Amino acid sequence: MGFHVNSETGRLRRVILHRPDLELKRLTPTNKDDLLFDDVLWVRRARQEHDALADALRDRGIAVHLFGELLGETLAIPAARALVLDRVFDEKEYGPLATDVLRAAFEELPSFELADVLVGGMTKREYLERHPEPVSVRFHVMELDDFLLAPLPNHLFTRDTSAWVYDGVSINAMRWPARRRETVHFEAIYRHHPLFTGAEAGGFHVWSEGQSAYPSTIEGGDVLVIGDGAVLIGMSERTTPQAVEMLARGLFAAGSARSIVALDMPKRRAFMHLDTVMTMVDGDTFTQYEGLGMLRSYTIEPGVGDSELKVADHPPEHMHRAIAAALGLDGVRVLTPSQDVHSAEREQWDDGCNVLAVEPGVV
Known part of the structure; x- marks a missing residue:
């Protein structure tokens, strides 16, 4: 039998967790509301508590798959990388002058570094430390510490972005803008990562096709x-x-x-x-x-x-x-x-x- 969830209370065999990282360090009293958090977090303690939970699950024989590792491995697959970058770098977000330049710059990143940036975000200042400034009104009007790519701290809540329901998974359209980019990451993972395309997964339904349902x-x-x-x-x-x-x-x-x-x-x-x-x-x-x-x-x-x-x-x-x-x-x-x-x-x-x-x- 392939991957499935038959009950909230059945024996848990696998779980996807996300270990807190840079994205939570990006939270400030100024941006926390826009990023759907009630307060800033003590990130070091959050990582300790996450590790304790992951160890407790492993001690029960549960396979713990870390989201960051899944995403990094997925982005090494050309079709998956193209899917993510095409969705993230859109003219409606960055304008016709900057979109192709930015996409090409991110395309050059190694897979795990790209995963870190997609989740942790990048400011204009950080971009300019690596690349020349593109000729773009959208880019020029930004302050140096504005986010060119916003962080995704809500990736911590892996249950929300996708939901396994019996013999299939719903890749969910998220309500608020702060979470919508999460969906394409899970879409790439479920469509391209060997864990979900191999024989062990057994083939599964996809109940919802992602943010396009919005x-x-x-x-x-x-x-x-x-x-x-x-x-x-x-x-x-x-x-x-x-x-x-x-x-x-x-x-x-x-x-x-x-x-x-x-x-x-x-x-x-x-x-x-x-x-x-x-x-x-x-x-x-x-x-x-x-x-x-x-x-x-x-x-x-x-x-x-x-x-x-x-x-x-x-x-x-x-x-x-x-x-x-x-x-x-x-x-x-x-x-x-x-x-x-x-x-x-x-x-x-x-x-x-x-x-x-x-x-x-x-x-």
């Missing part, structure tokens, strides 16, 4: 594969109803899933993804932030025709009932920490309900 956006933190052919999706500030419908159509057409339960989430940053307020820890058990409450939900199932969908609307009080029905259960167990409202809100802000199950009942 404005139909979906992010992996909103997608929970709950098992038994069911998927739970949060329609948050970053995942749109139309993206849910498109994913459902693809899954059903391939016979890979039989139902999707979509939750109508609050469109606020505190609830940016479903996994920040609700995660699955066992076959019938979920953690849930108390402040989430009960939400209106929609069960989507295959319709009569190949492209038709059948939708059932459920009132908020039936949210858990709809999830249980999708799993073929009489009910689900929901674990909500007993805390005062202020403590609960602080815990949720730090993703207190966002846990990773490495096997049933083990987080």
Whole structure:
């Protein structure tokens, strides 16, 4: 059997992690909001915590694939390198005078150095330390420390940019500009890296083709594969109803899933993804932030025709009932920490309900 994810709580065998690096050092109090961070980070401590997590996973026999290594190896493949550079260096971003010059300069970089720059970013000053200034209005108006290529600190959250759903992967169109370049990196990896093109991968579906789907956006933190052919999706500030419908159509057409339960989430940053307020820890058990409450939900199932969908609307009080029905259960167990409202809100802000199950009942 090839690569697949049959349940959030099945035994985890492989994972893609990204080790914090230059991109997080680029965060400042001035740019953190644009880069979707609430504060600057202590990068050395972040690396230590990342390494501890990676070691803990390896100790359980889980293969840890580092995103930076995958990207560097992928960029050594000419077709993959061309895919990435063609998408990044676009006239709509850099103008007709600078685009070809910049692309040629980045084309010269060794694969792993190119990977570092694509993720860590590059300022105008750093570019000029290596290359002459191109004749370009777009380039001339930049300050020396402006980013010619913005850093991508959100690559830390590898779950969001792609999501494995049963026997395929969704390469996601991201909601905010700060994350959209992440998508092409994963598209290149899944299309060209030997790990995913070789026999071990076994062939897999691609449920979404990347940023071209925009404005139909979906992010992996909103997608929970709950098992038994069911998927739970949060329609948050970053995942749109139309993206849910498109994913459902693809899954059903391939016979890979039989139902999707979509939750109508609050469109606020505190609830940016479903996994920040609700995660699955066992076959019938979920953690849930108390402040989430009960939400209106929609069960989507295959319709009569190949492209038709059948939708059932459920009132908020039936949210858990709809999830249980999708799993073929009489009910689900929901674990909500007993805390005062202020403590609960602080815990949720730090993703207190966002846990990773490495096997049933083990987080």
